[in-house]
Amino acid sequence: MIVFLIKSTICKAVFLALYHFLLEKEKIHVFNRFYLLFSLLFSLAVPFISIPLYTEAPAETKLLQPAIEKLPVVAALPVEKADYLALVFWVIYGFVASLLAIRLINNIYKLYKKAASGTKITYGSAKLVLLEGKTLPHTFLGYIFLSKEDHENRCIEQELYIHELTHVSQKHTYDLLVLELLKVAYWFNPLLYLYKKAIQLNHEFLADEAVTSSDKDVVKYQQLLLCKSTPHLNLRLASSINYSITKKRFIMMTKTTTKAKSAIVKMASVQVIAGLAALFCIESIAKEKPALVPSVKQEQQSGKVTRDKYFKGVRIIAYKRGTTTKTKVIGENIILSKLYEELTDAEIERYKWLLYVPEPYVKKSPSLKEIEEFLNSKKYAIWIDGKNVNNNELLKLTPNEIAYFSGSIILKNARTEKHPQPYQYWFWTHKAFDDAKMGVQKQHYGSDTIEFFQTMRNDYSRP
Template sequence: MEELYIYLIKSSGLIALFYVAYYFMLRKETFFTSNRWFLLLGLFTSVVLPLLVYTKRIIVESSSKNIDWSKFPVTTSVENEAFEINWYLISGIVYTIGIVLFLVKFAFDFYSLNTVLKGKSIQQQADFKFIDTTENVAPFSFFNTIVYNSSLYSSSELQNILEHEKVHSEQNHTIDVLISRLFCILFWFNPFIWWYKKAILQNLEFIADNEATKKIFDKKAYQITLLKITTHENCVAITNHFYQSLIKKRIVMLNKNQSKKSNSWKYALVLPLLVVFVFLFQIKTIAQEKTNPNVSKSVLDVVTTINKNFSDEELKKKAEFFKKEFNCDLVFSEIERNSSNEITGIAVNYNGNLYGNGTYKQHSSNAIKDIYIKHEGGKINITDAEIDAKIKNNKITVSSDKTLSIDKEIFINGEKVSQNDMDKLDPNEIERMDVNKKNNQQEIRIVTKKFHKTITENDIYINGEKADKNELLQLDQNTIDKMDVNKKEKIIHIITKNRTYIQDKNMPLPPVPPTPPVMKFKAPVAPAFPKAPKVPKGDPVNGDKKAWKEFEKKMEDYDAKMKKLEPQMEAFDKQMAEFDKQMEPFNKEMEAFDEKMKIFDKQMEEYQSNLDKENK
């Protein structure tokens, strides 16, 4: 969300920059067509340039620390934190409401236009569609459709009007109008975009006036027509109106001498301002610790940060960096994001010959805290901002025997234990350690490698619903009422004392679906067929003989290409046969599973029927 706001602010600033440049340097010049492209380019530059970021690295002095945190992959989750106003959320809601309201207004304008055009008689002339309406509306054009009321003007006045609107249509000015409206919807909060839109529309009128007067003999009569049109101000909002900007400005521009070509240098003045913008806002500086040439890469100290706004591509680059620099595999998984595309959950697995392996996790209803991945003294340490601060303040210490000294509730494999039990545990047997904060109470949950292997190899059902290993690890063993382990089918069924999904022990358990087979090869892909030639109109005898002759040649080429594909099609058919063969056992298991499901459905009907009888 924060990244979106920064982007909108940067884009709004660039829109203001281009408008100010146009207003003070180009507004009074007669380079109308050049001004049109300058204004459009300004809009697109405003939305694209903030997305381009240059990364600059600076070398700083190394400051290594000797805290060994690598043996304990830590998960930090925070729940029920103190309430505070989320201004980002409130701003996002206001911004979204504004967009919705302006979109509704935009849709209403289209509806108004459709009301004017619907059911009218259209006269086609060359590339233009003319509609002579009886309604009291100012003349306008929408793409190649020109609407006017001929009864309100003389023949010479009407000719002036149509020449003007033809310019709008020929040069596709409607596209400029729609683009300016779209930017007004996206940046409705920025006052400069509304002035920008007005500048675009006025410049389009200058272009149409300038081009129309080149085809009209009496320039003075054209100006009188402009004045007469001011009495008809009933305009359709999303069209090019004959009367749209101040008539005085248009008449001034019509009589103004052409600007000198040497004044074109003014367009280049915006470039230095854009360069300044890039240097100030689009260069991201990253501090990199100074390397010691006498120390190998395996022991260099490097700290990198993962924050809530990281994209999947940025995470991938971090993993590639650690692989390249330290030959350490970083794998980011279990990534969860909120509606603002902020990361709310993530798991970081690391593995390397020199570093051992481990897992760090952070999950919360809010965005994650900054994660520090540190390569310190030849070891990988991963912490979040909160735990890192506690380490620095000596609130959490790691002793030489690698035990964690902190006053918390401790669980090993889901069972609550004492500090002494934790101290007796061999650190090499630890698969994962989670540090959780819940309702101002903190707890440590440790999973041993042996227990982790057991839960990984089995399917887990808690109160009749399939659960993942994380749900099992978070389950307090003191709440377990019954546990059944089916070693043959590798299934663990757990029923808790406060079960909510299973009301009694008579409720039938659903069958477990079969596991799809692991294919030895990828699913076959059919070869790409050539495109068949299009059949000409008519028939070969009475139709276009030349076209039919070309069609016959194309068909010969098509048949030749299809013949070349026959070996590929035979290979594809063999692959499909092999694929079907490998799928046969699974299909049979699915048939057996369907039969078990039918039995389960009957058992559930009987179970529900018995419950209904008991309730009566």
Template structure:
């Protein structure tokens, strides 16, 4: 069966295709909102529902006809090894399996790293928004809190908070902005955005999820515009003009509903579009066959699920289903010797879960190896002993293993409040080579009662006292052990931290370091950004501003580098701000576009260029008005 998260991603992609093909151009914005939000939830719930086997499109024979899982004993396993003519074949298969298992392991680590990185980014944005909302002056207007800003950030809303710089707009525009954002708050649009952001955390690898989030936000803007224009005191022309005035270049955080400049042209078009006819409502019914087809094609057939239960009842003692996919304490091993190291893959006997673990040991840890005939050897560590039976032919070998946990070490861990439930837990500690000295080192550094789920990655990543001390000496005296896991996995060390600080970002946090490193932001990039662009007139300690980290990530994600900034300056904008750079890059404005625009329209500002680009105004378009008598546009 395909992994659940990929299954959900495929259904999400099908829902996106349905929306783009049939609903995107319809003006039933409220219904579209419901469909988009419901499809997000259905995409993650539908894969959990088994379908009747007779309706499933999946070939059920492959699963039903599998042989019952049996325990492979040394008696029927070792003769395969002892046949010289066939020895090369199983060894080759083992080598291929190691490569495939390693690839899957790395893919899983990469996926969870992405989840951690985006999850941290989500929490950081949430904290920044709440901090802004309750640390800056605010006007209470009934259920609404109008938070006054001093920056050039675009107006936006989050929860019941409206963020706006009142000094930037005239009174009429200011009131229309408030009306717009109040509709976002009244209709609870923040919930839609948060739902889409949570989906992105777990679907970060899925391009459909990113497009889906954008479409959801776009529809919310259409819906808000429609509701606002229904009010008698709002004139369509003046409102559309105010949108151009509000087109701010400084991007707000992604958790907010905001005046997104890249959507401006689409919003203006949809405001003037003829309302959809009620007779087109039949299109919405097409979502049902889309979801049914996805379920029949991807979901596990119900017959197979029932067959699994029947087999379990029949062979309860021999083939009890596992509660997880951990490695059993007994199974098969495959090994390859390379120089002074041995790469060993330990695999379960069953054909269902395919659980395995690949570990590398020093050749000296294995002692005397059985060569050309069956024998035994042991791998001893503090967590227990791996007793192996089998043989090596040349540099490769295979056989059976049995893990025996060290009771004294298990008692020691329980005494230290580490949750050890069974021998399988101890085998995990064996693979990461957990030692008493490591636990004592953590206690020495002030970390008592370390949890099992933290201790395993800490030991696996070899986060030692030297690394912990280096982070503390870098100015982070108070942090949790689990915060070191993404730092170490990304190779964030003392040198990287100092590099970021030397570039001018002196108050960087651990979460920001994780985000910077994952985006490939280094000291040179930060310095290039500071050298190439001004800082919107902010004081020299702008590196302490809470928005600076977000700007860095935005610039890096959009590909704003020194060459891009130079091309903008060479085109005539020598004092372009960081916010303008981000906005122009997002709109696809490059040096060539700026030069052609300035040549056609004369000496214009950055905001004018962005407005022209967002509305797709070209020199040819202007000349078409001149030909009919409008010479002074």
């Protein structure tokens, strides 16, 4: 969640900065409308987009840990205190989001109720809703709300009809509805409020352009806007004639943008979108280069030499039955007790699932996508350098700072009610990896005895 918010917020900030410092100043209103809506939706989607970029890498040997050298123990996770701070946050978030959702529904209901209460007249692609009393022209979806008295007395200028009809025909209300829905979910993000202001002003640019293109008397239209300027209507979803009667709108009415300049700024915005997509979406994946496969005879001979040296002097003790603890094997009825050198070829073949030499660990780092997955504390228990930590501690490390990571499944009978994670993962920084000599080939088995019983093969054998 945190990674999503960081990526999304960075994208919104970059897109808004580009708009305010470059695009908003140019008379390319249709493109700007598309840019604002697309960049907003893209910034919400970009954390979920992954574009794989495959690079060739040497094949790595699958790392296997000896089954008996150190019996694998599924550790019980320490009891964690309830995260009341997170609970308080979600309660506050849900409360505010609920209030905003109720307000949005109420505003929509009021506008539909107003539309139902007035006299309706078809006007082009819209319906005029004539209301009692004085009201400034404003639109919502396919409705244009007007004063009945002013309409019947022909006191409403033609420019105002064109202005409001543009809001209807270009479906500006849908843009605002999208913004309001996003504000319900992301009310804590101030950039959404800046987006709404930019989109509303863009709507006015579009409507002003429609008026000035049909009536070339720009000064007359500007005077009309000043005459109609009144305090804003308290209708968050409506487009009103006097929204932001500012210097920006007046300057834009007389401004021209050449085709060359228009092409340059449009290309710049496309480059920014492509750059952010490359930064946050492209994930480098190492594709293994096929390794040379040795012959079976060579592999056996190589393994024989290594194994003889590794297990030299180690006593192999097999029991018919037994149990295990965290530190040792408790067995009954010894069926084999020999030094490794005394084993026959048949016995070595029989116990080859046990008698293999672990290879040194090869450093590997997780991808950003994998780290995001490991942040899920309901699914993963996390250790960093041997210490059990909160999953969010991974955010303090970059992928390059992690030298190695591995994990295992926690069997159901080993999980607890408070810690039901099905997986546990260990992460090592470069210092811990090097201090533990994890990348160094072990020359000898770590104990002078290997004890096991027959059924252990079902639990610890490896492919």
